[in-house]
Amino acid sequence: MRFVDEFRDPEIIARTCDEIRRLADPGRHYRFMEVCGGHTHAIYRFGLKDVLPSNVELIHGPGCPVCVLPMGRIDDGLTLAKEPNVIFAAFGDMMRVPGAHGSPLEHKARGLDVRIVYSPTDALKLARRNPDKHVLFFAIGFETTAPSTALTLMRAKAEGIRNFSVFCNHVTIIPAIRAILSSPDMRLDAFIGPGHVSTVIGCRPYEWIARDERKPIVVSGFEPLDILQSIVMLLRQLRDGTAIVENQYKRVVPWEGNKGALRAMAEVFQLRPFFEWRGLGFISQSALAIRAPYSAWDAETVFRVAGVRVTDPKAAQCGEVLKGVLKPVQCKLFGRECTPERPVGALMVSSEGSCAAYYNYEHRKATPVPSTNREPAPV
Amino acid sequence: MAHGAGGKATRRLVDGLFVPLLSDRPGEPLGDAAGLEIDGTRLAVTTDGFVVTPLQFPGGSIGELAVNGTVNDLAVAGARPLALLVSFVLEAGLPSSVLEAEVRAMGAAARRAGVSIVGGDTKVVEHGKTDQMYIATTGVGRRLPGVALDARSVRPGDRVILSGPIGDHGITILLARGELDLEAELRSDTRSVFPLVEAIVTAAAPGLRWMRDPTRGGVATSLNELALDCGLAIHLDEESIPVRAEVRGACELLGLDPLHIANEGQFLAVVAPEHTDSAMAALRAAPGGEEASLIGEVRAEPAAAVLVSTRYGGSRIIDMLVGDPLPRIC
Numbered sequence: 001m002r003f004v005d006e007f008r009d010p011e012i013i014a015r016t017c018d019e020i021r022r023l024a025d026p027g028r029h030y031r032f033m034e035v036c037g038g039h040t041h042a043i044y045r046f047g048l049k050d051v052l053p054s055n056v057e058l059i060h061g062p063g064c065p066v067c068v069l070p071m072g073r074i075d076d077g078l079t080l081a082k083e084p085n086v087i088f089a090a091f092g093d094m095m096r097v098p099g100a101h102g103s104p105l106e107h108k109a110r111g112l113d114v115r116i117v118y119s120p121t122d123a124l125k126l127a128r129r130n131p132d133k134h135v136l137f138f139a140i141g142f143e144t145t146a147p148s149t150a151l152t153l154m155r156a157k158a159e160g161i162r163n164f165s166v167f168c169n170h171v172t173i174i175p176a177i178r179a180i181l182s183s184p185d186m187r188l189d190a191f192i193g194p195g196h197v198s199t200v201i202g203c204r205p206y207e208w209i210a211r212d213e214r215k216p217i218v219v220s221g222f223e224p225l226d227i228l229q230s231i232v233m234l235l236r237q238l239r240d241g242t243a244i245v246e247n248q249y250k251r252v253v254p255w256e257g258n259k260g261a262l263r264a265m266a267e268v269f270q271l272r273p274f275f276e277w278r279g280l281g282f283i284s285q286s287a288l289a290i291r292a293p294y295s296a297w298d299a300e301t302v303f304r305v306a307g308v309r310v311t312d313p314k315a316a317q318c319g320e321v322l323k324g325v326l327k328p329v330q331c332k333l334f335g336r337e338c339t340p341e342r343p344v345g346a347l348m349v350s351s352e353g354s355c356a357a358y359y360n361y362e363h364r365k366a367t368p369v370p371s372t373n374r375e376p377a378p379v
Numbered sequence: 380m381a382h383g384a385g386g387k388a389t390r391r392l393v394d395g396l397f398v399p400l401l402s403d404r405p406g407e408p409l410g411d412a413a414g415l416e417i418d419g420t421r422l423a424v425t426t427d428g429f430v431v432t433p434l435q436f437p438g439g440s441i442g443e444l445a446v447n448g449t450v451n452d453l454a455v456a457g458a459r460p461l462a463l464l465v466s467f468v469l470e471a472g473l474p475s476s477v478l479e480a481e482v483r484a485m486g487a488a489a490r491r492a493g494v495s496i497v498g499g500d501t502k503v504v505e506h507g508k509t510d511q512m513y514i515a516t517t518g519v520g521r522r523l524p525g526v527a528l529d530a531r532s533v534r535p536g537d538r539v540i541l542s543g544p545i546g547d548h549g550i551t552i553l554l555a556r557g558e559l560d561l562e563a564e565l566r567s568d569t570r571s572v573f574p575l576v577e578a579i580v581t582a583a584a585p586g587l588r589w590m591r592d593p594t595r596g597g598v599a600t601s602l603n604e605l606a607l608d609c610g611l612a613i614h615l616d617e618e619s620i621p622v623r624a625e626v627r628g629a630c631e632l633l634g635l636d637p638l639h640i641a642n643e644g645q646f647l648a649v650v651a652p653e654h655t656d657s658a659m660a661a662l663r664a665a666p667g668g669e670e671a672s673l674i675g676e677v678r679a680e681p682a683a684a685v686l687v688s689t690r691y692g693g694s695r696i697i698d699m700l701v702g703d704p705l706p707r708i709c
Binding site: 001041044046047092096116119122340350360 | 560634691
């Protein structure tokens with residue numbers, strides 16, 4: 001398969017791992033945060049920890065939109081779904097995320113009209129097909145999915161479709177990185193930058209991380225070789241004492257981003273003064289709200305939203321795991337009270353959350369695979 | 380309920396409710412069919428309900444699934460399928476042409492599989508109380524001589540064989556629902572696997588330890604059940620697992636794992652190492668078994684887990700499916 005197989009080539013991967021071993025100073029411990037949940041998933045899915053030297057540690061960041069969504073927002077959305085004649089539409093990612101009284105899937109089982117859609121335009125299609133119903137699209141995601149929500153709202157307005165609204169939970173990545181960097185217990189050396197978000201925002205928004213915080217950042221793709229190559233680039237920067245933004249994912253990410261997508265976002269969205277992140281708390285100017293000209297399609301205007309707040313159990317240490325202070329398995333609840341089937345904390349919710357990824361792919365690997373399988377073949 | 384999608388929830392329902400309340404032999408590993416011995420004749424019986432949307436899809440339909448599914452449950456229990464009973468639950472107002480098409484499909488599938496449909500029942504329920512039609516089939520087969528299948532007989536060093544490419548059925552259904560703007564030249568793999576089972580039994584019966592058809596929940600779920608039942612580790616070599624490019628592509632796009640996707644015409648077998656070559660040769664020589672593959676082996680550690688090794692040296696645990704496979708978008 002093109003654009004997949006060449007990035008999983010065992011020989012090139014083995015060479016890249018050799019390069020990582022050459023560059024990593026054995027007297028030093030490296031802590032790199034991959035910001036994006038897609039990277040977290042890929043790192044576990046491909047077993048990359050097995051091919052990295054033990055002093056190169058990957059810390060899983062806040063870039064899983066499902067995980068960082070506070071439970072109260074899910075409850076608010078599901079409350080709206082209970083209004084008469086409402087069809088609740090959301091991505092598959094959302095379906096198993098528990099609110100205080102169950103997940104969208106559990107509500108579907110109890111009789112609510114819950115539909116899985118693959119894009120916001122599919123939700124708009126549902127609205128066209130069901131003129132006697134109101135379709136509520138539960139929007140989540142970083143800048144990756146926000147433009148498609150924006151374009152859908154523009155289309156709904158242009159076509160005058162009135163039985164459609166968006167419950168907007170879009171968040172932005174930069175304030176989350178800023179929150180992590182300003183945390184006193186932060187101990188990161190560098191960042192693997194989010195690939196999909198950067199297709200929209202480009203690489204410039206990360207420049208302050210390199211300039212002001214002196215942390216290297218490499219925007220990375222999602223195949224094994226992409227991630228390993230990004231690690232090589234970070235290690236080179238650290239060896240040379242530089243801190244710049246680099247783009248490993250050039251085949252997809254333009255340095256300046258996608259101007260059309262950014263224009264659509266600017267047309268439809270404005271920053272909320274603050275927004276709560278599960279595990280991180282309130283972060284100012286970190287989320288998007290729908291602008292006044294589109295308020296007729298804003299579920300928070302169309303309906304009365306209660307603004308429920310549900311705090312996570314004190315015992316859940318999601319914040320510490322998000323900031324890289326604790327590993328998933330070091331949380332008191334991991335694998336006991338908190339599992340992917342019955343998640344207590346944010347990071348166990350989606351397969352892109354670091355706890356769920358660790359649980360699904362790693363934690364029972366107690367006995368290592370025999371060394372013949374472990375080491376890449378020498379080239 | 381998440382209990383219908385195969386995987387963990389189904390297992391919990393069976394282990395937590397059905398076995399304790401209904402079985403007089405709790406603690407026995409659960410197979411695809413139950414064994415019965417009547418006057419010295421060793422039989423296998425099984426029953427299965429079929430619910431699918433849409434009723435017809437590329438490569439098959441609910442009627443064909445209802446025959447092949449039960450035939451396959453008998454086959455992987457090491458039995459030659461003989462006869463089926465069929466029970467229909469029909470929604471009032473279902474067009475008779477739709478029903479007739481499915482009955483014809485069942486007849487044709489039964490003839491191809493060499494089983495007789497010997498009886499049945501029909502219920503019609505109010506419009507809106509079912510989704511068009513449900514079919515349940517019950518099958519009986521005669522166990523092949525010399526075959527003793529039991530997860531507890533699996534030993535470290537045994538090999539895992541897969542009869543052909545995985546994920547065709549599940550991805551075909553996903554695409555046939557038309558909710559994704561995705562198209563692919565794919566057909567459900569629904570078929571009777573008995574001819575392939577017969578080939579492997581003929582070639583390697585004394586070394587054949589365990590078989591299963593990886594339907595809902597996919598290969599990952601079937602092998603996790605095996606790992607739990609035998610307490611050993613199943614190590615898979617990802618590269619040797621046959622997956623068609625179309626299935627792989629759809630899975631990559633949707634964030635799904637082919638190992639979790641349903642199959643309706645494949646089976647897994649665990650074979651003692653000294654019988655592996657003859658089992659593989661027999662499978663590959665049989666029509667429809669050309670793409671059979673040796674996909675892994677049983678080891679002692681890590682206990683009761685399934686591990687997939689990638690060809691560049693990484694590995695991951697693969698668990699049973701939890702609920703339905705849901706695409707990842709954001």
